[in-house]
Amino acid sequence: xxxxxxxGNWKMNNTNAGTKALLTELAPLVKxxxxxxxxxxxxxxxxxxxxxxxxxxxxxxxxxxxxxxxGAFTGEISAEMLKELKVEYVIIGHSERRQYFGETDASVNxxxxxxxxxxxxxxxxxxxxxxxxEAGKTNEVVTRQINGAFEGLEKIALKSIVVAYEPVWAIGxxxxxxxxxxxxxxxxxxxxxxKLYGRTAAGAMRIQYGGSMNPKNASELMxxxxxxxxxxxxxxxxxxxxxxxxxY
Ligand code: 13P
Numbered sequence: 001x002x003x004x005x006x007x008g009n010w011k012m013n014n015t016n017a018g019t020k021a022l023l024t025e026l027a028p029l030v031k032x033x034x035x036x037x038x039x040x041x042x043x044x045x046x047x048x049x050x051x052x053x054x055x056x057x058x059x060x061x062x063x064x065x066x067x068x069x070x071g072a073f074t075g076e077i078s079a080e081m082l083k084e085l086k087v088e089y090v091i092i093g094h095s096e097r098r099q100y101f102g103e104t105d106a107s108v109n110x111x112x113x114x115x116x117x118x119x120x121x122x123x124x125x126x127x128x129x130x131x132x133x134e135a136g137k138t139n140e141v142v143t144r145q146i147n148g149a150f151e152g153l154e155k156i157a158l159k160s161i162v163v164a165y166e167p168v169w170a171i172g173x174x175x176x177x178x179x180x181x182x183x184x185x186x187x188x189x190x191x192x193x194x195k196l197y198g199r200t201a202a203g204a205m206r207i208q209y210g211g212s213m214n215p216k217n218a219s220e221l222m223x224x225x226x227x228x229x230x231x232x233x234x235x236x237x238x239x240x241x242x243x244x245x246x247x248y
Contacts, residue, residue: 002204002206002228003034003035003036003206004034004035004036004206004222004228004229005035005036005038005162005206005208005228005229006033006035006036006037006038006208006229006230006232006245006246006248007037007038007039007040007061007089007091007123007162007164007208007229007230007231007232007236008038008039008040008232008233008236008237008242009040009063009091009094009210009231009232009233009236010039010040010041010042010045010063010236010237011042011063011096011233012042013042013237014041014042014045014237015044015045016044016045016048019041019045019048019049019052020048020051020052022237022239023039023049023052023053023056023058024052025239025240026039026058026239026242026243027052027053027056027057027058029239029240029243029246029247030056030057030058030242030243030246030247031056031057032247033057033246033247035229035246036059036229037057037058037059037246038058038059038060038061038088038089038123039053039058039059039060039061039236040061040062040063040089040090040091040123041060041061041062041063042063043062043063043077046060046062046082046085046087047085050085050086059088059089060085060086060087060088060089061087061088061089061090061091061123062077062082062087062089062090062091063090063091063094064077064090064091064092064094064097064111065077065078065079065082065090065092065111065114065115065120066078066079066111066114067107067110067111067113067114068114069114078114078118079114079115079117079118079119079120080118082118082120083118083119083120087120088120088121089120089121089122089123089162090115090120090121090122090123091122091123091125091164091231092108092111092112092115092122092123092124092125092149093105093107093108093111093112093124093125093126093145093149094125094166095125095127095129095166095168095171096171099168104148105144105145105147105148105149105151106148108124108145108148108149109148109149109150109151109152109153112124112149112150112153112161113152113153115160116153116157116160116161119160120160121160121161121162122160122161122162123161123162123163123164123208123231124149124161124162124163124164125163125164125166125210125231126141126142126145126146126149126163126164126165126166126189127141127142127145127164127165127166127167127168127210127211128141128142128167128168128169129168129169130168130169133167133169138167138185138188139185139188142165142185142188142189142192143188143189143191143192146163146189146192146193146196147192147196150193150196150197155197155198155201158193158197158201158204158205161205162205162206162207162208162229163189163193163205163206163207163208164207164208164209164210164231165182165185165186165189165207165208165209165210166209166210166211166231167182167185167211168211169211170210170211170212171210171211171212171233172212172233172234173211173212174212175211175212176211176212176213176217176221177209177211179217179220179221179223179224179227180224182209182221182224182226182227183224183225183226183227186207186209186224186226186227187226189207190202190203190205190207190226193205206228206229207226207227207228207229208227208228208229208230208231209221209227209229209230209231210230210231210232210233212233212234213230213231213232213235213245214232214234214235214241214245215235215241215244215245218230218244218245218248219248222248230245232245
């Protein structure tokens with residue numbers, strides 16, 4: 001059995017003071033969680049978060065990582081820098097990075113290789129825009145994103161990778177994909193992984209749903225056979241809500 005993974009993506013929210021308060025409130029609420037629990041915090045909150053989650057069920061994640069080990073890349077953070085701060089997970093290729101910061105399938109691939117090469121675990125995001133969905137291109141888009149992200153990656157690396165399916169139109173909008181639609185598209189994603197790495201590896205891959213997932217819809221989404229977890233934005237900023245999703 002795969003262990004489900006529920007991760008909070010805080011995006012650009014919470015100062016150090018807010019981080020400490022939120023995680024202190026969250027820790028006792030998720031102490032009996034059956035799934036893996038991760039919080040992906042802003043770079044500047046990592047050290048505070050690390051201290052606040054010591055001795056708890058909560059694991060530490062970041063929201064991006066650069067592809068180069070070091071060098072002249074103003075404003076970027078390397079995998080080694082994250083490792084030093086005991087970061088375990090890192091989100092790669094979130095749609096907001098693709099949309100606002102020019103992230104492409106090729107840069108996602110380069111960042112993914114750097115992350116797993118340095119011993120980080122990655123949460124690789126894919127998902128179609130509303131325009132792509134309405135044009136009937138969802139399956140084509142997620143398949144292209146998977147092929148791009150995994151280009152040249154050895155099968156062994158899959159053990160350190162989680163995929164998140166986040167339809168862009170469902171992020172922060174209150175619109176959730178129906179559980180059936182999310183399940184169907186995740187099946188397409190798994191098929192793309194199967195074509196690259198075979199049935200066993202694809203079956204073992206944990207694939208999350210993300211996009212307006214909240215305490216009300218979490219259990220329905222998590223009951224779907226293809227859905228192995230959630231990547232939670234807005235609802236991860238309130239301890240009580242995030243705990244309810246974790247304890248779906
Ligand atoms: P919301 O849960 O706020 O829709 O955000 C989803 C998301 O982008 C998580 O990475």
